[in-house]
Amino acid sequence: MLQAFARRKFLSGLAAGAVVLGFDPVRRSWVTEAHANGPLDGIPSLDGMLVTDNTSIQEAADDYGHIVHRSPRAVLRPGSIQDIVKIVKFARRHRLQVAMRGQGHSNYGQAQAFQGVVIDSRTLDTVHQIGGNRATVDAGVTWRTVIEQGAAVGITPPVLTDYQDLSVGGTLSVGGLGGATQHHGLQVDNVLELTVVTGEGDLVTCSPTRNSDLFEVVLAGLGQFAIIVRATIRMIPAPTQARVYNLYYDDIALYTKDQRRLLAEGRFGYLEGQVVPSASDTGWRFMIEAAAYYTPPSAPNDAALLAGLKDNPSERVISETTYTGWQFRIDPTVEFLKALGVWFFPHPWYSVFVPASKANEYVGNVLSTLTEADTGQGPILFYPIATSKIGASLYPLPNEPVAFAFNLLRTAPPDDPATVAAMVADNRRLYEKLVCAGGTRYSIGSIPFSRHDWQQHFGRRWGLLTRSKRHYDPDNVLTPGQGIFT
Ligand SMILES: Cc1cc2nc3c(=O)[nH]c(=O)nc-3n(C[C@H](O)[C@H](O)[C@H](O)COP(=O)(O)OP(=O)(O)OC[C@H]3O[C@@H](n4cnc5c(N)ncnc54)[C@H](O)[C@@H]3O)c2cc1C
CATH class of the missing domain: 3.30.43.10 (Uridine Diphospho-n-acetylenolpyruvylglucosamine Reductase, domain 2)
Known part of the structure; x- marks a missing residue:
């Protein structure tokens, strides 16, 4: 019965x-x-x-x-x-x-x-423990929940993505990049322990000191070796406030120069940036988006934070919000896009890293022909990271100390497969040029990829990938959608 x-x-x-x-x-x-x-x-x-x-x-x-x-x-x-x-x-x-x-x-x-x-x-959504310097959560818990429950006890994950309704297991399988990557690496660089189910169905706990081979490849491993079912992530004290600085540039070379300076000096807790439409007919301009985190009575020193930068001081915008409010900053936009229905349109995203030495040339060339119609008015992210901060083995980056994350967050009209196909084809075209410039992709986007492309993408890591696949998922059960072993 x-x-x-x-x-x-x-x-x-x-x-x-x-x-x-x-x-x-x-x-x-x-x-x-x-x-x-x-x-x-x-x-x-x-x-x-x-x-x-x-x-x-x-x-x-x-x-x-x-x-x-x-x-x-x-x-x-x-x-x-x-x-x-x-x-x-x-x-x-x-x-x-x-x-x-x-x-x-x-x-x-x-x-x-x-x-x-x-x-x-989504049904695996228990927060098991949160406090001190760590949080142990099921893979289906979202970063929003980790932030909210962490805030209640004064702690936060060191690195957060721009949008928080992503699952912990999902971002730990791909990387997890954000404005604090400049200091703390990716989200995968801040994991203390994982519980996983391998492709053979074995339940295994792994960490830097226990089953470390498995731990190494599961993080940003695109779900190829094991399913993450629980994660213990590092937490740090949470500030309460964020002072946000938007600095505008017309010239890409000045923009990247100042971005690199801010990256090298680590002046801000958060550092990202965007390409934004220009009011004039010159097409595009550039915006540094930086935030200084603090807890009163201490306060950021604006003059020191902005000293020596080449932006246009008359166009600087400085604003205040709470730390949590900053992490949830795109919520109103998301709600607006949902109300319009645009959130549910196709999103053929182009998401890559460009070596700093080629950033002005490569991104400048892309922008020289790009129109707002080519992105469907989706945002364009463009900001530097220090590659040495990223420890994940399976996260190929350009072979330079600094790389620029470059993302065309495209939105296509609904019921228009031709435009979607054209955007995807354009992603592929841009990617081929990127490879010649020494760039790499971020796996989350829409770039048609063959097995040969994956091999080229992982380069010297391909051996680690294939050995680990044979060892932990010998029958190729896991995560076919990445298209690596299919
Ligand atoms: C609006 C928006 C903003 C974003 N902002 C950022 C950003 O700032 N920084 C950034 O790095 N990324 C960003 N992303 C991309 C995002 O990090 C990835 O798409 C991430 O994979 C999404 O998490 P998810 O829970 O939706 O994963 P899914 O899309 O569901 O899964 C992603 C991949 O991981 C696998 N997977 C999922 N869960 C597990 C698990 N528990 N174990 C093993 N494999 C698993 C899946 O099979 C799939 O291959 C953004 C995406 C959106 C839509």
Whole structure:
């Protein structure tokens, strides 16, 4: 009786009233009670649910990009870590591929698994401990939750992305870059311990001192070796205030020079920057976006922070907000875009790193022909990072001390596949020029990539990648949407 109840709970939606008992390895399809006369491998008993309803399948076959759509056979909403262990083993047995999906905010099918099983990490959302110098959270917890619960006890993650409704597991699988990267590296450089399920279905705890080989490759490992189910992340004391400085430049060379100076001197707690439309007909201009974090009674010294910069002082904008308000700064824009529907349009993002020595030339060339129509008025990010701050092994960067993050956060009109295709093709064209300039990509974006491209991308790290894949995911079960081993 219990078992029958459990099965109904585990897998629902194949057809009204149909209860799925297992997987037919010969026909490679789910087996319902009505057709349970052939070979059958029963679904393991789960604490959560394995569902096959259309809504769940369609959601798992989509992401923030709305460009690539690959339907899985089922979606697991895990009720426990053990559910993930069981489903990975089950999938491996049946040569089904598995991908964990966080908030689905990558934009080119990276979290999808064609005819496989997508694990929706949103049900794995417990904050286990937060305080002192660390937080231990499930992979599906969002950074928003970590910030809010951290603020309540006066601590914060050292590095935050620009948008906080991303899952901890999702950004730790790709990197996690932000305005504090200049000081603290990526989010993956601030992880103390992980609990993961490997491609063989083994539940393993890893850290810099325990199973360190696995720890090294899981961080920014694009989900290729293991699924992150829990993470302990470093936390630091949280300031209460942020003073924000927007400095404007018409000249790219002056802009990058001042950006590099600020990076080298580490004057600000947060340092990013953007290419913004120019009011005149010159096309584009540049904006340093920097923030000094503080807790009163101490306060930033504006004169010292801005000394020697070549921006136009009459156009500087200085504003005040709370530290938490700053981390949630794009919330009003997101709400506005959601209200307009634009948030749900296709997003063929181009997200790369340019070596500092080539930044003026490469970015200048891109901008010389770029119009607002080419980005759909999406923002263009352009700011420096010190490559030495980034320790992650599987995060290739230009081979220079400084690289510029360059992101065309494109938005395409809905129902216009031709424009989407043109933007994706343009990403590829720009990427090929970037490689010649010694640049690298960030995996989150929309650039068509072959296995050869991945090999070139990882360069000397390709051996580590393939060895680790053979070791931890020998049957190539995990995360096919990245397209590295498919
Ligand atoms: C509005 C917006 C702003 C952004 N800003 C930034 C930014 O400032 N800095 C930055 O670095 N990035 C930024 N990103 C990109 C973002 O970090 C990545 O897209 C990230 O992967 C999103 O997290 P997610 O939870 O949505 O992951 P998903 O898109 O769901 O997954 C990403 C990849 O990781 C895998 N994965 C997910 N969870 C796990 C897990 N627990 N274990 C193993 N593999 C897993 C997936 O299979 C997939 O391959 C932004 C994205 C958006 C949409």
